[in-house]
Amino acid sequence: MRIAMIGTGYVGLVSGTCFSEFGIDVVCVDKDAAKIEKLHQNVMPIYEPGLEDLVADNVKAGRLSFTTDLTSAVKDADAVFIAVGTPSRRGDGHADLSYVYAAAEEIADAMTGYTVIVTKSTVPVGTGDEVEAIIKKRRPDAEFDVVSNPEFLREGSAINDFMRPDRVVIGTESDRARHVMKQLYRVLYLIETPIVFTSRRTSELIKYAGNTFLATKITFINEIADLCEKVGADVHDVAKGIGLDGRIGKKFLHPGPGYGGSCFPKDTLALVKTARDYDAPLRIVETVVDVNDKRKKAMAERVVKACGGSVKGKTVGVLGLTFKPNTDDMRDSPSLDIIPALVEAGAIVRAFDPEGMHEAKKMLPAITYCDDAQSTLKDADVLVLITEWNEFRALGTDRLKKLLKAPVVVDLRNVWDPAEMREAGFTYVSIGRP
Incomplete structure (x- = not known):
């Protein structure tokens, strides 16, 4: 054929x-x-x-x-x-x-x-x-x-x-x-x-319904993570506890800075528009879109708070720019909301991504791009992890402490263990963990 x-x-x-x-x-x-x-x-x-x-x-x-x-x-x-x-x-x-x-x-x-x-x-x-x-x-x-x-x-x-x-x-x-x-x-x-x-129309709807459901799961666990922080619970244990229920499943219950990429943002918007056109509004999906947009914008506030209320004149080392690892796709990545907000607040931003910097330079021109994680973090006032590439997971507490000017880490993907980070003397901020 x-x-x-x-x-x-x-x-x-x-x-x-x-x-x-x-x-x-x-x-x-x-x-x-x-x-x-x-x-x-x-x-x-x-x-x-x-x-x-x-x-x-x-x-x-x-x-x-x-x-x-x-x-x-x-x-x-x-x-x-x-x-x-x-x-x-x-x-x-x-x-x-x-x-x-x-x-x-x-x-x-x-x-x-x-x-x-x-x-x-x-x-x-x-x-x-x-x-x-x-x-x-x-x-x-x-x-x-x-x-x-x-x-x-x-x-x-x-x-x-x-x-x-x-x-x-x-x-x-x-x-x-x-x-x-x-x-x-x-x-x-x-x-x-x-x-x-x-039927053809059913097939077309299956694609949108599938992506929207996954976006909803991500947004749900992100909101549960916010509640966990307030009540002193651990979102990973919550996700495991509900994910073992076969009716729910464990996939897409990973807390983070909000979904991005080439599919979820545009597909949720398109489904909302289609539903309105047919006078069958999808209130859950409308809320998912709104919550996710606000969440990405709010992540910069966590960095500012971790730095004592101001990042003006401080060097922020950002690891990861793409919306997820193993891609160079920058479309609707949380970094596109977080980094401009930090720059506007007066931060000096240095960044590294193993594959996404070529695309990032077109979208985030007002920052410094580095050749590796070490040069990104050298004498930085705070480390902000946005994308969980495997090579970043290998950065242990000893190496981080030698590189950073101040032991402050904002981990938006929960790569490191909170107890180990605190024991090593870090001010450590993660998502949905006490």
């Missing part, structure tokens, strides 16, 4: 590469000629563990290629995946579908013979209907089906998530399209991965 993947961003590049690993011929398409040229040189536009080697292997095997020519990629394809960006639209928070609709128009002009058009991008309910209408208008003679096939990839473990997923969701009521999709995912059928077939 042959597929075309429109878009070589996070979803498109990972999905296209993994499909090629399944033995399918894949052509990845992007309008950005510079990005395609770099991919020809095996230079990845994103950081994802294992992706570079997987791309190189499948290019060498002749199953994976890259081009800016959409027409040539689409004309002989059995299926065409739309994997372009759907960022939040300014003003109302709805998903910006302009890239999706533009791709649909180009696909309509290029396809020959029966083609399955698959929306892999995260899109609001009803988008598939609009894509179908666009193609029918431009090509009333064309044979095609539009299918919803949402992605459930976690940055940092996306390859494993694609190759060994919890489930695959496919939205179509066409037997012909269902047959094509079964062939594409045949490898996963063989290992008995649950394949959930639904």
Whole structure:
């Protein structure tokens, strides 16, 4: 089989590469000629563990290629995946579908013979209907089906998530399209991965409902963490105690500075907007969005308080800038709220992130970037941990004490043990622990 993947961003590049690993011929398409040229040189536009080697292997095997020519990629394809960006639209928070609709128009002009058009991008309910209408208008003679096939990839473990997923969701009521999709995912059928077939609109909603539920779990445990601090309880024990209940589960019950990234912030906003449009407001989700936004902004106050009420003229050493470890993604990272607030309060901020500094420099220009954790913390008045990269966990109390001017640590990911830090003489602030 042959597929075309429109878009070589996070979803498109990972999905296209993994499909090629399944033995399918894949052509990845992007309008950005510079990005395609770099991919020809095996230079990845994103950081994802294992992706570079997987791309190189499948290019060498002749199953994976890259081009800016959409027409040539689409004309002989059995299926065409739309994997372009759907960022939040300014003003109302709805998903910006302009890239999706533009791709649909180009696909309509290029396809020959029966083609399955698959929306892999995260899109609001009803988008598939609009894509179908666009193609029918431009090509009333064309044979095609539009299918919803949402992605459930976690940055940092996306390859494993694609190759060994919890489930695959496919939205179509066409037997012909269902047959094509079964062939594409045949490898996963063989290992008995649950394949959930639904209507197209149901599939579109599953993606948003799943991400919103996870965002709600994160926000819930963050609010419980605040209560734990007030009453002298330990949020980690609370999370363990409730997470062992099979109806709740232990995942996404990790307290921190608030969720960020490419999915949760925009997807919660988009679902809120869709619900309002259909006069079925989601009050829980609206509250989740509001609480998370306020939480990220409030984290800087913890740093100021730990420094005796003022950071003016003080050097703040920040470890971690991305929204989570094992990615270079800075989108909606808590650091984008915390660091500007500290700078505004008069702090001198130095920062280090193993993979995210190239992107961070575009968004946080008013700080100093260092080459490693040691130079970041040298003679700093306070350490602020925002992202829990593994290499930061190895920084023991002895090394921290030698590096820092003052033994003050604000740990927003609960990496270190409170008792050990206090015993070592640190002023130690964490999340939800007495």
